[in-house]
Amino acid sequence: MRWNVLLGLSGIVFIYLILGGVCFHFLESGHEEETRRVSREYMQQFLDEKQCVTAEELKELISFAIEVYDSGVQPANTTTPPVWDIFSSVFFSVTVITTIGYGNLSPTTKRGRIFFVLYATFGIPLCLIFLAGLGDRLTVRIEIMSSKKVFFFFFFFLN
Template structure:
């Protein structure tokens, strides 16, 4: 095992380097385009309203940025309540499942202290629950394999069948079906729903797509 350490470390560094290069190639042009568009729009606003100085516009943008950082909706007159009961339940779930989308986070000292305590208790509880679910489905797989063996199916084929059934079931429940629901409820494309499902399932939780928010 000790001999494999440097090799695995090299593999991880190489994998990270390849991933970083590909993401940079795919995403940097879009960022450059968005930045250029933002600067042009600022210039257009200043031309449209000559009485508005650049410093005034920057101050307005800072106010908007600060409000957005606190989770306040900055478009339209209708403000999306980030801390109603539904969103609070979702936030609590993202803590115990370690997903952490990042679109909602406690801003008060009390909220942050409680978040630490809540996570210290909730994360182990969630892990025990996941372990229990794993045991439940493991028992079902064992029963299915026993039934197939009694019917004369070879052991290797039984293992292959059980693995395939549970893998396909897991893919359907967690990746194939949810995007259809999100497309209907959230108005996302299937790819956006699939992307959100994968980011949630793997607990990466970027937060660029979150169900139930505007």
């Protein structure tokens, strides 16, 4: 693969990652904000209305807290940064197409999960093609450097 083709492909991969991150951000951040708002309102209402808590009310509160926790939101701590900010979303996009799968961030909405499947279906092959082309170009450069033993010596032993 020629350098100009590889450069164009790297631009396509970069744009694909940014667009994927923006899409994940907009698909998931609204749900996250709504969950935070509802959980704060619920907790405030619970505290306002309940002077003495019954077993059934406590079970209801616990099940709601588990539901909120499973969605990745910590409602009691309002200083917690959003899970689906733009940088986290782009990072998630990188882990999807490189198949690294780092962290515990994953889409929770149905639209986000559908987009995830489509994004990975096209992104993983795109990333593999890019990495194969990059590997080809680097192999050529290493072969050229190894044929010039003086440069090879200075490159590896003086750095």
